Amino acid sequence: MDSEPVLKLKEVTKYYPVTKGLLFARTIGHVRAVDRVTLDLDQGETLALVGESGCGKTTTAKLILRQETPTSGKLEFEGQDVHRITGAALKQYRTDVQAVFQDPWSSLNPRMRVFDIVSETLVVNHAVAKGEVADRVAKVLSDVGLRTEQSRNFPHEFSGGQRQRIAIASALISEPKLLVLDEPVSALDVSIRSQIMNLFKDLQDLYRMSYLMVAHDLGTTRYMAHKVAVMYLGQLVELAPTRSLFEAPLHPYTQALFSAALPSHPDIEREEIILEGEVPSPIDPPSGCSFHTRCPLKIGEVCEKETPELTPRPDDSQHHVACHLYTREPSRSPGDGEGKRV
Amino acid sequence: MRSPSAPPALEVRDLETRIDTKLGLIKAVDGVSFSVEHGKTLGIVGESGSGKSITALSILRLVPKPAAYIAKGQVLLDGEDLLEKSENEMRKVRGKRISMILQDPQTSLNPVFSVGFQVVEAIGLHADSRRKALLRRAVEALRRVRVADPERRVDDFPHQMSGGMKQRVVGAIALGSFPRVLIADEPTTALDVTIQAQYLRLLKDIQAETGLSIIFITHDFGVVARMCDKVAVMYAGRVVEYGPVRQIFNSPAHPYTKALLNSVPAIEEDVDRLYSIKGQPPAFWDMPEGCRFEPRCDVAMQRCKTEYPAKFARAAAESGGHCANCWALEEPEWIPSRF
Numbered sequence: 001m002d003s004e005p006v007l008k009l010k011e012v013t014k015y016y017p018v019t020k021g022l023l024f025a026r027t028i029g030h031v032r033a034v035d036r037v038t039l040d041l042d043q044g045e046t047l048a049l050v051g052e053s054g055c056g057k058t059t060t061a062k063l064i065l066r067q068e069t070p071t072s073g074k075l076e077f078e079g080q081d082v083h084r085i086t087g088a089a090l091k092q093y094r095t096d097v098q099a100v101f102q103d104p105w106s107s108l109n110p111r112m113r114v115f116d117i118v119s120e121t122l123v124v125n126h127a128v129a130k131g132e133v134a135d136r137v138a139k140v141l142s143d144v145g146l147r148t149e150q151s152r153n154f155p156h157e158f159s160g161g162q163r164q165r166i167a168i169a170s171a172l173i174s175e176p177k178l179l180v181l182d183e184p185v186s187a188l189d190v191s192i193r194s195q196i197m198n199l200f201k202d203l204q205d206l207y208r209m210s211y212l213m214v215a216h217d218l219g220t221t222r223y224m225a226h227k228v229a230v231m232y233l234g235q236l237v238e239l240a241p242t243r244s245l246f247e248a249p250l251h252p253y254t255q256a257l258f259s260a261a262l263p264s265h266p267d268i269e270r271e272e273i274i275l276e277g278e279v280p281s282p283i284d285p286p287s288g289c290s291f292h293t294r295c296p297l298k299i300g301e302v303c304e305k306e307t308p309e310l311t312p313r314p315d316d317s318q319h320h321v322a323c324h325l326y327t328r329e330p331s332r333s334p335g336d337g338e339g340k341r342v
Numbered sequence: 343m344r345s346p347s348a349p350p351a352l353e354v355r356d357l358e359t360r361i362d363t364k365l366g367l368i369k370a371v372d373g374v375s376f377s378v379e380h381g382k383t384l385g386i387v388g389e390s391g392s393g394k395s396i397t398a399l400s401i402l403r404l405v406p407k408p409a410a411y412i413a414k415g416q417v418l419l420d421g422e423d424l425l426e427k428s429e430n431e432m433r434k435v436r437g438k439r440i441s442m443i444l445q446d447p448q449t450s451l452n453p454v455f456s457v458g459f460q461v462v463e464a465i466g467l468h469a470d471s472r473r474k475a476l477l478r479r480a481v482e483a484l485r486r487v488r489v490a491d492p493e494r495r496v497d498d499f500p501h502q503m504s505g506g507m508k509q510r511v512v513g514a515i516a517l518g519s520f521p522r523v524l525i526a527d528e529p530t531t532a533l534d535v536t537i538q539a540q541y542l543r544l545l546k547d548i549q550a551e552t553g554l555s556i557i558f559i560t561h562d563f564g565v566v567a568r569m570c571d572k573v574a575v576m577y578a579g580r581v582v583e584y585g586p587v588r589q590i591f592n593s594p595a596h597p598y599t600k601a602l603l604n605s606v607p608a609i610e611e612d613v614d615r616l617y618s619i620k621g622q623p624p625a626f627w628d629m630p631e632g633c634r635f636e637p638r639c640d641v642a643m644q645r646c647k648t649e650y651p652a653k654f655a656r657a658a659a660e661s662g663g664h665c666a667n668c669w670a671l672e673e674p675e676w677i678p679s680r681f
Contacts, residue, residue, distance in 0.1 A: 190561055194617065222607060264564065264608035266566075
């Protein structure tokens with residue numbers, strides 16, 4: 001595996017202005033959709049962004065796909081600044097980075113035949129000679145488990161799982177290095193989901209791609225991802241290899257998220273951490289640690305005043321957490337419950 | 343616990359609902375039977391198109407007319423057959439004795455009326471008190487579903503509330519007249535995980551307080567594991583397996599149930615490779631003649647192609663009525679069952 005990460009996010013921030021008035025609109029605030037997110041994605045690796053709706057995971061994916069420009073910070077793909085590249089390098093970026101979206105009913109053009117949908121990237125970017133296109137389409141369709149004859153059909157002739165396969169084929173045809181997956185299986189039926197998840201795993205080995213996956217389902221995340229980044233109100237609160245995150249989640253929000261996840265067997269009893277209230281508005285997020293308003297393990301004033309930084313654990317340099325519990329008194333573990341009362 | 347001889351809160355027997363479509367008459371619900379005891383929860387699990395929502399609508403006789411109609415069967419609420427009732431009598435059942443919560447709170451509330459008005463409207467149908475008293479009851483109903491500060495929230499409009507809060511209001515409407523049976527059709531699918539956990543806990547608390555019976559329609563085995571006492575697994579319009587929740591999770595009998603349970607990734611453990619069911623569910627207008635799962639089944643036999651499997655019940659006394667429709671169960675541990 002290459003040591004240099006494929007994709008690097010450095011302090012990436014995206015604010016959306018909130019305006020008032022129609023003609024002389026003035027900005028009255030900002031939605032902090034993504035707030036100083038720093039992370040790396042290695043080659044051949046799957047990184048999952050998890051969190052609840054509105055936490056900024058989809059905006060992060062959009063920033064990578066250049067559908068949004070960051071307010072500040074920098075995204076680097078193979079050493080190049082994603083939002084500065086132009087010309088041939090940009091064309092190359094667009095073939096190297098592809099996406100598969102949640103809903104295969106709306107992501108495929110109903111008036112195009114499968115062949116045209118799948119080959120579009122190649123044709124638009126003049127990536128290969130004309131004669132070669134048909135061969136490439138045939139190969140990629142067989143890789144995703146569709147038959148070559150089916151390339152003459154229209155999307156409506158396929159079921160949900162097959163449509164998602166078409167969407168995957170059209171992303172794969174340019175042999176990308178990075179695939180952005182935005183909730184790739186959550187619109188599919190249970191019996192189809194595992195087919196598609198297994199397909200993604202096989203294709204990752206076959207094409208040696210990296211995946212950046214946006215997900216909210218923790219089971220899917222554990223199965224698919226090598227590394228997980230947990231987001232809350234636009235910020236990364238925890239970043240860790242999948243196994244260490246699932247076996248010992250450290251941030252109180254991650255712990256609450258895991259305790260809220262549904263069990264896979266009726267006999268599994270989880271400690272119930274039911275969070276009070278709902279996610280605060282990202283327009284005016286709480287001061288200090290943005291989770292302090294709902295945190296069951298709040299230490300005290302420090303949580304309200306200082307924003308905790310994402311820091312690696314002393315015992316596991318891969319496991320990063322942004323919480324004062326671990327930086328103030330490194331000896332304490334969250335299970336002690338001492339921090340519960342202020 | 344009540345004695346086993348007491349009738350269940352709701353019992354569905356051999357229900358068949360047909361829909362007239364361009365592609366022919368289809369049996370969306372085909373001979374479905376199950377029951378829910380007082381204060382218990384039954385889960386109906388299935389994929390989209392398995393007939394679980396039409397089953398729920400058939401219980402309340404709300405199937406879209408005239409295309410869909412209930413062809414046969416019985417729906418017994420405390421022993422009374424709802425299918426025999428007149429439309430007027432049914433109006434007294436809906437909302438008062440059986441209520442329903444739908445998936446998307448965004449579409450089940452009216453955006454131009456305050457939530458208080460909508461709760462009052464629902465309670466008012468079944469009670470003849472004055473408006474002021476009704477408003478008080480609405481506040482009470484909102485308090486019961488743990489809406490914070492209900493006196494103030496009662497004047498809010500749906501758009502002022504978050505998704506979880508709106509679904510609580512829907513709950514307040516459904517539970518406002520103290521029904522005995524609640525049908526919840528994927529009520530948490532549109533909610534975030536932590537909000538889902540709050541909502542499921544709320545339903546459990548209300549059930550413990552009032553002895554409500556719940557029919558939980560879902561595609562998520564996690565919800566079943568957390569909420570249900572009994573499970574009916576539906577596939578292509580039929581119940582293929584039925585039994586107590588632990589039996590279903592510990593020793594599933596039908597190949598479809600087994601496959602489904604094996605294809606869901608767990609958050610508790612690493613799985614190297616998930617099982618995946620080949621193919622896709624059959625279309626209603628192109629149903630296999632025999633077992634409907636046969637084309638996707640790993641253990642299918644010749645007989646499965648031509649004959650729909652009989653129902654077999656587990657012989658062991660402590661199985662709690664665990665049964666499944668599969669020819670592979672023709673063995674001593676299982677005995678043919680008529681119901």
